[in-house]
Amino acid sequence: MTTLNGSDAASGVAPLGIGGVATTETTGxxxxxxxxxxxxxxxxxxxxxNFGGVKGGVxxxxxxxxxxxxxxxxxxxxxxxxxGKSTLARSVIQAPPPKSxxxxxxxxxxVKLGRRQVAPLRRHLxxxxxxxxGSLDPKWRVNDIVAEPLVAYKxxxxxxxxxxVAELLELVGLDPNIHGRRRPGQLSGGQAQRVAIARAIAxxxxxxxxxxxxxxxxxxxxxxxxNLFEKLRGELGLSYLFIAHDLALVKQVSDRVxxxxxxxLCEVGPSEAIYREPLHPYTLALLRSIPDPDPExxxxxxxxxxxxxxxxxxHPPSGCRFRTRCPRAQERCITEVPxxxxxxxxxxxxxxxxxxxxxxxxxxxxxxxxxxxxxxxxQGVER
Amino acid sequence: xxxxxxxAATPSVPIAAAVMAEEPARSRRGWVHSLDLYxxxxxxxxxxxxxxxxxxxxxxPPPVGGSILDASLPLGSPGHILGTDSVGNDIxxxxxxxxxxxxxxxxxxxxxxxxxxxxxxxxxxxxxxxxEATVMRVLDVLIAFPAIVIALAIVDGLGAxxxxxxxxxxxxxxxxxxxxxxxxxxxxxxxTFVVAARLSGSKRWRTNLRHVLPNxxxxxxxxxxxxxxxxxxxxxxxxxxGYGIPPPGxxxxxxxxxxxxxxxxxxxxxxxxxxxxxxxxxxxxTLSEALRARWGVxx
Numbered sequence: 001m002t003t004l005n006g007s008d009a010a011s012g013v014a015p016l017g018i019g020g021v022a023t024t025e026t027t028g029x030x031x032x033x034x035x036x037x038x039x040x041x042x043x044x045x046x047x048x049x050n051f052g053g054v055k056g057g058v059x060x061x062x063x064x065x066x067x068x069x070x071x072x073x074x075x076x077x078x079x080x081x082x083x084g085k086s087t088l089a090r091s092v093i094q095a096p097p098p099k100s101x102x103x104x105x106x107x108x109x110x111v112k113l114g115r116r117q118v119a120p121l122r123r124h125l126x127x128x129x130x131x132x133x134g135s136l137d138p139k140w141r142v143n144d145i146v147a148e149p150l151v152a153y154k155x156x157x158x159x160x161x162x163x164x165v166a167e168l169l170e171l172v173g174l175d176p177n178i179h180g181r182r183r184p185g186q187l188s189g190g191q192a193q194r195v196a197i198a199r200a201i202a203x204x205x206x207x208x209x210x211x212x213x214x215x216x217x218x219x220x221x222x223x224x225x226x227n228l229f230e231k232l233r234g235e236l237g238l239s240y241l242f243i244a245h246d247l248a249l250v251k252q253v254s255d256r257v258x259x260x261x262x263x264x265l266c267e268v269g270p271s272e273a274i275y276r277e278p279l280h281p282y283t284l285a286l287l288r289s290i291p292d293p294d295p296e297x298x299x300x301x302x303x304x305x306x307x308x309x310x311x312x313x314x315h316p317p318s319g320c321r322f323r324t325r326c327p328r329a330q331e332r333c334i335t336e337v338p339x340x341x342x343x344x345x346x347x348x349x350x351x352x353x354x355x356x357x358x359x360x361x362x363x364x365x366x367x368x369x370x371x372x373x374x375x376x377x378x379q380g381v382e383r
Numbered sequence: 384x385x386x387x388x389x390x391a392a393t394p395s396v397p398i399a400a401a402v403m404a405e406e407p408a409r410s411r412r413g414w415v416h417s418l419d420l421y422x423x424x425x426x427x428x429x430x431x432x433x434x435x436x437x438x439x440x441x442x443x444p445p446p447v448g449g450s451i452l453d454a455s456l457p458l459g460s461p462g463h464i465l466g467t468d469s470v471g472n473d474i475x476x477x478x479x480x481x482x483x484x485x486x487x488x489x490x491x492x493x494x495x496x497x498x499x500x501x502x503x504x505x506x507x508x509x510x511x512x513x514x515e516a517t518v519m520r521v522l523d524v525l526i527a528f529p530a531i532v533i534a535l536a537i538v539d540g541l542g543a544x545x546x547x548x549x550x551x552x553x554x555x556x557x558x559x560x561x562x563x564x565x566x567x568x569x570x571x572x573x574x575t576f577v578v579a580a581r582l583s584g585s586k587r588w589r590t591n592l593r594h595v596l597p598n599x600x601x602x603x604x605x606x607x608x609x610x611x612x613x614x615x616x617x618x619x620x621x622x623x624x625g626y627g628i629p630p631p632g633x634x635x636x637x638x639x640x641x642x643x644x645x646x647x648x649x650x651x652x653x654x655x656x657x658x659x660x661x662x663x664x665x666x667x668x669t670l671s672e673a674l675r676a677r678w679g680v681x682x
Contacts, residue, residue, distance in 0.1 A: 127582055134575040139597045152584030
């Protein structure tokens with residue numbers, strides 16, 4: 001069930017926190033909610049090496065991203081391939097560590113800690129990967145795979161571990177007697193992903209990062225796995241950082257959504273608000289690209305689809321990175337990098353010319369002829 | 384129910400095919416397709432049994448200390464099925480005891496290479512960076528030398544004897560294993576399940592042992608079998624040059640050397656050990672090919 005953060009703080013531009021991030025004090029959210037993860041100015045770059053080891057350019061995968069997550073919420077991260085969302089996830093878990101920035105997990109900066117000190121904290125921060133088979137050792141049995149975190153952290157003796165593994169497998173909907181002794185090659189995609197989930201929750205983490213965890217599954221299996229995520233959230237009190245490229249999927253699952261483009265955050269806000277009132281042109285384009293059963297709606301959508309290709313992350317456009325494909329781009333977008341600003345309650349946008357709400361008419365070019373978003377355009381099942 | 388024309392035309396194997404489709408791919412093709420594995424394996428097992436077990440069961444004439452009165456008996460002589468050499472030793476018995484030397488050296492060298500070389504390779508891959516590059520370059524230097532040159536040089540220094548041959552050939556074998564192990568480990572270390580294992584809290588050595596190693600083992604074993612053939616030839620070469628088992632101790636290599644000297648008079652002395660050596664090497668190569676065909680594509 002999607003929840004808006006219930007607080008009646010005034011909407012409109014609010015004073016900004018550190019690095020443009022709206023912190024608990026500025027957004028007026030109930031201060032009882034604990035900030036689980038805070039990411040500040042995260043930068044991840046990769047050195048391109050040409051043949052012979054010669055250094056090429058620098059691939060800027062994540063550029064100065066800041067956000068925070070509260071305990072118990074599901075934060076969705078959406079973007080095209082190449083937007084840096086998977087890299088963001090890997091940087092949060094320090095595999096590999098980011099070039100600069102801070103990752104404050106329960107107040108502890110993971111980036112500053114060395115590898116040895118991060119290890120004991122990893123039990124609270126786990127990850128489910130995209131390829132269900134790739135994340136499981138093909139030569140291990142399911143029981144051993146799920147028990148691995150328990151063995152690594154020396155949790156209990158062998159009998160206790162076995163009992164815990166059986167409990168975990170049942171929790172994710174597998175039969176310990178039937179599936180426990182199998183190898184990943186003998187499981188279906190959905191079953192393999194359930195095993196990965198069981199392994200991820202073995203140590204009772206607080207945050208589970210789902211890196212496109214359902215993207216490679218069939219639609220029906222996707223729904224089952226998403227239901228499993230929801231069930232685990234309720235039973236175990238997990239928080240999720242849910243990364244996907246499917247916007248409709250993310251809406252189903254998330255409380256808040258972050259939209260990324262070419263390594264930068266475009267828009268952050270409650271999922272309902274993002275869908276009903278997208279403020280960033282890129283978000284609108286993503287919403288429009290969701291196919292709709294009604295062909296007329298599709299035609300209307302297609303008129304406004306963005307053109308062009310993703311620019312190279314080695315040489316991203318100056319100023320706003322989306323300007324090369326944005327119908328609303330102007331002079332200012334070339335020279336000035338837009339910062340995240342809070343335009344609505346709890347809803348931040350990094351754009352010089354954010355979209356007007358559907359009630360207003362935009363002056364100048366690029367005004368859409370159809371309403372920004374209507375509930376009829378929602379894909380998938382309403383919760 | 385009337386059968387459709389297309390149904391009448393299909394052969395009646397659908398049920399069997401459906402059953403067979405359920406089974407893992409390995410057994411679908413029957414034993415004929417596994418012959419490429421079983422024949423060389425069978426030959427090698429026979430050779431091993433002959434060399435190690437047969438002399439325990441059947442009383443053979445001693446390989447050394449034969450009476451000069453029995454010298455140079457031809458093939459098929461009573462009591463000496465393959466004849467005797469120029470000092471009266473039974474060739475069959477020399478062949479089998481010499482085979483023991485060859486196989487012992489083969490197992491020992493490949494065993495050491497597998498363990499030590501495998502360890503070095505996997506460790507290098509997991510450390511990566513400058514350490515890995517340095518180690519691999521050092522190993523490259525060793526690999527660049529012709530194996531026989533290094534082996535002979537070492538044996539020359541250490542002296543003759545089975546153990547010395549083993550050490551010498553191990554020095555040659557370890558770098559090659561390290562290179563194979565490292566390339567396999569590099570391929571495996573970037574796979575998601577290794578990252579996931581590290582994320583689950585497993586330390587680096589544990590991940591290497593339980594995840595990386597089992598996934599490169601098929602390649603290592605295939606390579607080990609292939610290298611075994613080379614080791615057998617190297618051992619024979621070393622003995623041929625006189626650096627190996629000191630006479631009158633039997634070894635295929637020094638039997639070939641002795642046989643070469645009397646080649647025109649008694650070709651059997653040369654041909655018998657040569658043919659046995661050939662069979663062994665071909666069996667090992669074929670076995671290695673069969674293993675590669677089975678395990679070649681590792682996920």
